[in-house]
Amino acid sequence: MRKIIYLLLFMVSALHAQTKMTNAEASLLKEKVKSQAAKTNTISSNFVQYKHLDFLSNDIVTSGNLAFKSPDLVKWEYVKPFVYTVIFKNENLYINDEGKKSDVNLSSSKLFKQLNKLIVNSVKGDMFDEKEFEIAYFKQEVVSEVHFKPTNKKISKYIKAFHIQFNTQGDVVEIKMIEPSDDYTRIVFSNRIINKPLSDAIFAH
């Protein structure tokens, strides 16, 4: 019994390893991320995506590469366990599904345009818009974590919150998109290289 109590106490303290930032710490982080984002012309990175559905025994793990080029070109390329690419470009989504190409125009849907913009912005981490989000800042041992809760009801119907983790340089190391049901998609970046020249050909469909 005593062991269980210790274990529970440990679990509670582990949960609280994340503490709220002071206002000063929060504005420091915000400035750092904003200036880092402003200096970022390109990003190339590997990623691992964990899709968490509460009823599954294991998260669904997919992985691939991300390429970003300023101001708003993003390419998500899944390599494992299937080959699938989606390019966000000029209000269009260009999809290559194992060789089968298609595109989706987002210009007619304000909502999809907004969601699209969110994805592009979250890659850089620069989402500090207090009109659009309720923002909370936390510090952990090494990384910082910021919670962005969309205030727009149409968006919060799809995404309850974005949790973004930043390293000490102010680069995004992890994005977690939480659905209203509390299921989530967690994307962990690795080998993230900033401002490596990326040709437009990478974003060609």
Next chain:
Amino acid sequence: MRYLLISLLFLLAGCASYQQRNNFEKQEVSDKAIINPYFSDVTKDYVYKANIAFYDKSFGGLFIVKKIEENHHRIVFTTEMGAKIFDFSFHKDEFKVNYVLDEMNKKILLNILEKDFRVLVRENEKVISKSIKEKSELFETEIVNKRYYYLFNEGVLNRITRANNGKEKVVFLFSKISDATAKNIQILHKNIKLTINLKSIN
């Protein structure tokens, strides 16, 4: 009179059962139940890369099936990037929509998907009739007032057909089968332009 006979003959031919049309011979039923083993393991997460083609529209994504407990399954479809498109529960004969994207929230479409996916996850059906052809066995059953025919080749379930008056309406094809899992599943509709292709990724 002759015309009448000919048309009667046509009518009779038109009434041929699904088994007769496919040259199966009826047999005594000795089997108690039809077993569909493909989503029967509670310890497994079944994850498929999916493509749903509906008329000129095509959706890609991940098709996820989980057996929660006996007679209880959850089916979720998400985009490759993880956004949920639909989330259904099948509990005995009950069907529950936990979530569906507004754009897909159409009763007709949900009815079709409900019928299709129910057949995928149902494991144990009562045999109404049995027929054979060479090494193939065809079992007839009824699921929520619709007739279905389960085709086993050398003991392996390869095909389920929903038929009405002997005519195929929906065909489920199972292939690349190993360890009670069908790596490839196709659901083909004969009277509407709807095709669902599933390819296992785990």
